Amino acid sequence: MTTTRTATGTTVLQATGVTMRFGGLTAVRSVDLTVNTGEIVGLIGPNGAGKTTFFNCLTGLYVPTEGTVAYKGTVLPPKPHLVTQAGIARTFQNIRLFANMTVLENVLVGRHTRTKEGLWSALLRGPGFKKAERESEERAMELLEFIGLAQKRDHLARNLPYGDQRKLEIARALASDPGLLLLDEPTAGMNPQETRTTEELVFAIRDQGIAVLVIEHDMRFIFNLCDRVACLVQGEKLVEGTSETVQSDERVVAAYLGTPFEGAPEDSAIEEVVAAEKAAHPDGTDSGTSTARPEGDDQ
Numbered sequence: 031m032t033t034t035r036t037a038t039g040t041t042v043l044q045a046t047g048v049t050m051r052f053g054g055l056t057a058v059r060s061v062d063l064t065v066n067t068g069e070i071v072g073l074i075g076p077n078g079a080g081k082t083t084f085f086n087c088l089t090g091l092y093v094p095t096e097g098t099v100a101y102k103g104t105v106l107p108p109k110p111h112l113v114t115q116a117g118i119a120r121t122f123q124n125i126r127l128f129a130n131m132t133v134l135e136n137v138l139v140g141r142h143t144r145t146k147e148g149l150w151s152a153l154l155r156g157p158g159f160k161k162a163e164r165e166s167e168e169r170a171m172e173l174l175e176f177i178g179l180a181q182k183r184d185h186l187a188r189n190l191p192y193g194d195q196r197k198l199e200i201a202r203a204l205a206s207d208p209g210l211l212l213l214d215e216p217t218a219g220m221n222p223q224e225t226r227t228t229e230e231l232v233f234a235i236r237d238q239g240i241a242v243l244v245i246e247h248d249m250r251f252i253f254n255l256c257d258r259v260a261c262l263v264q265g266e267k268l269v270e271g272t273s274e275t276v277q278s279d280e281r282v283v284a285a286y287l288g289t290p291f292e293g294a295p296e297d298s299a300i301e302e303v304v305a306a307e308k309a310a311h312p313d314g315t316d317s318g319t320s321t322a323r324p325e326g327d328d329q
C-alpha cells in the first residue's frame with residue numbers, strides 16, 4: 031500500500047461551536063473542528079473527554095444542544111441516514127457487524143444509501159434492480175480486495191478473526207462512498223501487527239481521496255498517522271496542532287497523567303519525610319507510612 035500524501039485543500043468537515051449537554055452534564059462544550067481533503071486528523075483525550083459524543087453529534091446520532099456540522103459547505107440535518115447520504119461514514123468503538131451474514135453481505139448492507147432502486151423494483155426483481163444489484167456486488171468486491179478480505183467473501187462475519195472483523199467494519203463504511211470517514215478507536219484490542227496493518231489501511235484510504243477523522247487511545251498510532259491532532263479534555267478542545275506540537279504540549283501530558291491536586295506536598299517535602307523515616311528506623315522496621323493497601327481495603 032502506498033503512503034504518498036495527496037494535497038490538502040478544501041474543507042470537508044466544519045464543526046462549529048458543537049455543544050452537547052445531557053441534563054446537567056456538558057459532555058462537549060463549544061468545539062470547533064475542520065477536516066480538509068487529503069487530511070488524517072486525530073481526536074484524542076482521556077476517558078470520558080467527550081470524543082465519542084462529539085462523533086455522535088457529527089453523524090446525527092445526537093442532536094447537538096448548540097452548534098452546526100457542515101459537510102462540504104452544507105449544514106447537515108442531524109439525521110444519521112442523511113449524514114451518510116451526504117458523504118460521512120463511520121465505524122463504532124464496539125464492533126457492530128451483522129454476525130450471521132457473510133462478509134460480502136455485510137458490505138452490501140453498507141451500499142444501500144447509494145442504490146436508487148425502490149421497494150417495488152426490489153420485490154419485482156426487474157432489470158433495473160438486477161443491474162443495480164450487480165453493480166453493488168462489483169463495488170463490494172472491489173472494497174473487499176482493497177482491505178484484503180476478498181478470499182473470505184462467503185465466510186460468516188462472526189467466524190472472522192478479530193482484526194478482520196475490524197477491517198470489515200471499515201469496508202462496510204467505505205461502501206457508502208464517503209468523502210469523510212470517522213473511525214472510533216479502530217485499533218482497540220489489536221496486537222501491534224494488526225495495528226500496523228490498520229495504519230497502512232488508513233493511509234491507503236486517505237490516498238483514495240477520503241479524508242479521515244480518527245479517535246484513538248494508542249498515541250504512537252495517532253502521532254504516526256495524523257497530519258493534525260486535536261485534544262479534548264472534559265468536553266473542551268484543549269490543544270490542536272501537528273503531532274509534534276500536541277505530543278510536546280505540557281497541558282496534554284498533564285491531562286493524561288493527571289495534574290497534582292491543590293495542596294499536594296511537593297517532591298522535596300516528600301523526600302524530607304522519607305529521609306526522616308529512614309533515620310528513625312535504620313533497620314527497616316515498619317515506619318507506619320507504608321503505601322501498601324491495608325488488608326480488607328478493596329477500593
Ligand SMILES: Nc1ncnc2c1ncn2[C@@H]1O[C@H](COP(=O)(O)OP(=O)(O)OP(=O)(O)O)[C@@H](O)[C@H]1O
Binds near residue numbers: 052077081083
Ligand atoms: N447518552 C448519554 N447520556 C448521558 N451521559 C452521557 C451519554 N453519553 C455520554 N455521556 C457522558 O458524556 C461524557 C463523555 O463521554 P464520551 O463517551 O463521549 O467520552 P469519550 O471521550 O469517548 O470516552 P472514552 O475514551 O472512554 O470512550 C461522559 O461523562 C459520559 O458519561
